[in-house]
Amino acid sequence: MRQWARLVLAVWLCVAAGAAAGCGTSRAGEPADGRIRAVATTGMVADLVRNVGGGRVAVTALMGPGVDPHLFKASEGDMARLQQAQIVFYNGLHLEGRMGDILEKMARDKPTVAVAERIPEELLLMAEDGVPDPHVWFDVSLWMLAVDIVRDSLIELDPAGRSVYEQNAAVYREELAELDRYARAQLNTVPAGRRVLVTAHDAFGYFGRAYGIEVRGLQGISTATEYGLADLRQLVDLLVERQIKAVFIESSVPRSSVEALVEGAAARGHAVAIGGELFSDALGAEGTPEGTYAGMIRHNVDTIVAALR
Template identity: 55%
Template sequence: MNRLHERAAKRRGRWKGMSLVVLIAGSVIALSACSSEPSAMAGEKAVDAGKVRITTTIGMIADIAREIGGEHVEVTSLMKSGVDPHLYKASQGDISKLDKADIIFYNGLHLEGKMTEILEQMGGKKPTVAVSDPIDRKELRSGDDAGTQYDPHIWFNVKNWMTASEKVRDELIKFDSAHERDYRGKSDAYLAKLKELDSYTRSEIASIPEGARVLVTAHDAFGYFGDAYGIKVMGLQGMSTASEYGSKDVTDLRDFLVANKIKAVFIESSVPQKAIDAVIEGAKQKGHEVKIGGTLYSDAMGEEGTNEGTYIGMVRHNVDTIVKALK
């Protein structure tokens, strides 16, 4: 019997053992609590019986879980549109969502820096899975000279995200084997879409004149994108927005733009624009006009319910925005 069915059986056993008096008393207490604290349940959505409760850190992982889990899962993402995961601090409400989850999925590689300890603690209680784990460490970009830290922005190489999707599928099957066939079918369909996205990204970036293939952003989130699709990437800040940038960083990037006659730079939806503005102003003082080529989604997707609020829609938006500005 899989874990989902065991959980349901245990719940039925507990209810059979309760007396009618206890049931009535519990109902009175519950009604009293609802009338005195109406906001306690505000914003909470009931989970259908039998569904696997999944909590993820970032929206991109939540999107995988919904695509593969379908009607068998209830997915909650802690970090919404525009939220920077590098600086995110878990609230008490987030701890509650993690506690209630059957499975927790997170990125790993220290993307969720301030939440790492909490996630490690949760790992002792329930399946708590880093979707980056199956990726060969030789395929990861190094974040330091010692090679002990890695760039966490793995989703910008679509093939990495295919590996992450397979990890989510396998963990769902392990937890809820009764629906293995559905999970495999939905996974196959989603992986086919990702394969098409990878091909689209490759061909579109290749359409930019080679000398113009330079992507300048606020922080170094697009390294995997650059390596996979043949475009030079430069960020004002390091791989984490927790790292500080200084006047030398601004000056160096300004000088690069001027020397290479780069016409456009890009802002990010989850990173303040002021850093890039300083670079643009510095280039202007040197007599070189640089425009903002558009807003890219880096560490967070777009608003829920929009095309950019899905992983595939986010990547396509980024590709189209880059190509339009640089081509």
């Protein structure tokens, strides 16, 4: 509590001092150029808000390339950015595990939008323990619903920007519809018997359901879940028995677990290659194609197709 109080006081003093103190704001949480100040947790959510908000919204992402949201712990600087924001967007469904309580408390003071939690529950996947799978962005058609959620949230905060948000949302939805068609067409070129995606953790369930891919992960839907020798042995058995030729590492998960699968299969006389690196819980570097949501999906689809086809 004391640390939280110090952070709140520091933000208040920064806002009170204004631009003269180097904070870059004219009023609490508002950039000097008048744009809405929004903070998003993951790169996928931040990219969504940028596409809908356009020039009316300044978006800060807390988690950069290679950051695992399941294990992310907010710094004092992150807390200050959250306090200064006029609106906060996050994925929800326990993706931002350690930040969940902070974000829920923040909702008492400002608009705080968990985009995945506003998707109809009947469209969500459930893990064996009954917990919803938070990786909804891997079904592009579901992420199109998130576009509307962001649009409506920005309109509620900034009614004067309604026409901008509605137009941007419509354009971006069409881009995502084309992306969905691209993913479906490319993955359909892989013979049905080879459509098995083996990764470090079970992040691709929505991807598999949407595009007809069997998905197997060494860990559960959260990287905070430990895997054991039995899990490793079970996946090695799958690789050997079905003669699967490729497995995939993830940019935000250590590659050692997937390398253990490769070594385990080799010990059984079956050669398995690492088919490439996929982006699962984080985007690529800013300024690269994979640094956007659409570019990340295209990269993953192309990598999977090249390795499995």
